[in-house]
Structure formats: C-alpha cells, structure tokens
Amino acid sequence: MASEATQKIDKSVLWGGGRSPFSVTYGKSMMWFFLVSDALTFGGLLIALGFARYKYAGDWPIGEEVFHSLPFTNGVFPLYYVALMTFILIISSVTMVMAVEAGHRNNKQQVIKWLLLTVIGGVFFLASQAWEWSHFIHGTEAGTTLSNGYVVHGANMLVNEYGPQQYANFFFFITGFHGFHVLSGVVINFIVLIMVSKGMMEKRKHYEMVEKAGLYWHFVDLVWVFVFTFFYLV
C-alpha cells in the first residue's frame, strides 16, 4: 500500500502541525484511544478474577466440568460449545476485515455482503451466549446439596451449585459485560450497514466508517480470546 503511513517523513515535518502525526484520521485515532481504555477495563476485571481464583484455590470450579453441554444433546462435550462461540466470533471478525478490505477498493456490493455476514455472526454469538446463560442459570438436575439440606440448582446472584459464589458472579459480570459490547457492536455494524447500502460512503468517497466500526468489532473478538483463556480454559 502506498499510504502515507508507510512513507518516511521527517520528524519536524510530521510533528510540525497541519497534519496528523500518526497519519490517521481524527476518528480512527479516537477509536484507538477508546479501545486502549476499554482494554484496561477488561484487564482490571480479569485481574479481579485472578484474585478470586487465588483466594478460592482448590474450590474454584473447573471450566470443562461446568461447560460441557451442547444444545439438543445429553452427552459430555467439554468446552465444545464455548469453542464454537469463539469460532463464530473469530469468523465474524474475518468477515469484518473482508468488509474493510472491500471498502478500500470502493466495492459497495462486497462491503454490504461481508458486513451483513458480520452482523449475522454477531447475532449467532449473542444467541449462543443467551443459551449458555440460560443453561448456567438453570443448572443440572442433581444440583448441589448445601450443609443445611437445601438443594441448589444452577446459579443466581446469591447462591450457585458450581462452587464459590464469586464464580457465578464473575461469570455473569465478565461474560455479561463482554456480551453487552457484542450487542452494541452488532447495533453499530447494522447502522453502518444501512449507511453503506444507502450510498452515504460513496458520497464520502471512502469507507472509513466501516474500518472504525471494524476496529471496535475486532476488539470485542480480542477480549473474548482472553475471556476464553482466563475464565474457561485455565
């Protein structure tokens, strides 16, 4: 690519004013700064999760034993469903980067096609997460019997059958906070899709709005990669 970002420009010119020293638009650099702060928020959550795990070492439930169900089956499939969700999100990230690439060629039809696939992928992920939450909340038939003889099925904010209460609370908060990011990402992508199909980007002569929405969408995928490792796998 022959863009300005790849050219060698003297520092005094680059930082001398009248141009972006980063060689990116205002919107794109602001999106990046937002993502940096958002990543720190998620990082803080994952550190807190690490603290809770450390406190309850030994009692903390094992991801493979809690999340081993698939819809419409009764067998034991450790983490298959979560892996499927991860895969859906990665694939929707791929379709998004394809939309950005098509945008760089000013190919409206392809941008619409890939962006639509991205929205569909995002909806699939949200639906999967809804199923996962429902399964987690309802729990197993056997449940867990507490010391006072009370049998707990599934999980709520006060008690759960899997292990320390912090486990369910962190599950709800971390996957919920991430899920809310996915939801807003789907809404943003959908709005951009409408803008593209209405021809607004052709008027602007560039598809940078797709790129900026794409940055946010990839970030959501990136966060899930970390949640997948630190909540489910480790």
Place this chain on the structure above:
Amino acid sequence: MERDDLIVNDSYATDNHHSEEEGVKIRKNIWKVTAILTFITIVEVIIGGTIKKEPGFVWSLVVFGFIVMTMIKARYIVMDFMHLGQERSNIRKTILIPYIFFVVYMIILISIIEGGWQGVWQV
C-alpha cells in the same frame, strides 16, 4: 463551530485505498491468519478437554502454554485484523506501551501476595 478536521482528514481515509491486485494479496493474508487462529483455538480446546487439571508441574506448563497461545492470537488480531501492523510506528507505540504499566502492575501483585510466584502456578 465549523468542522475543518473532516475536510483535512479525508485524505488519510482515501489514502488507505488499494488496487484489485493488492486486494488479492491482502485477502490471501487474511485467510492465512484465519487458519492460524482456528488452529490455535482447536489446540486449546483439545488440551483443555484432555489434560486433567490438578496442581503440579504439568498443569503449570499447560497454563503457561495457554497464555502464550492467547498472546499469539492477540498479536494476529491486533496487528493484522486491526491493521495496527501497517500503521505508523508512533501510533503503534502510543497504543501498546501503556500496557507495560499493566504488566508491571501484575508483576508487583504476584510478588506481594501470599505464596508469590510459586503459588500462582498452583491455582
């Protein structure tokens, strides 16, 4: 207030355009990265499903492996999907360097908690 930034900045947006031939090459790279990400995820799930989780050297090694694989995935997503690898190096550093504070924070936390570095791998 008049938005003069929009007019000036449009050149940076159109600047990123590329030709059909370049597009073929870029798409090939996207599919390569997709294959790598999928492969790592499959490996992670297989390891997670087969190796039993019990405190000890093997599990500590597995945890370390998971973290390394996560970092590799993160690198591909940020550098290739988010195109940070193609940006000017000053914005790349501006975005990545703040996380050094995060790493320092984690190192200090692990150092001062009971059990320290040895205890962390037993969780």
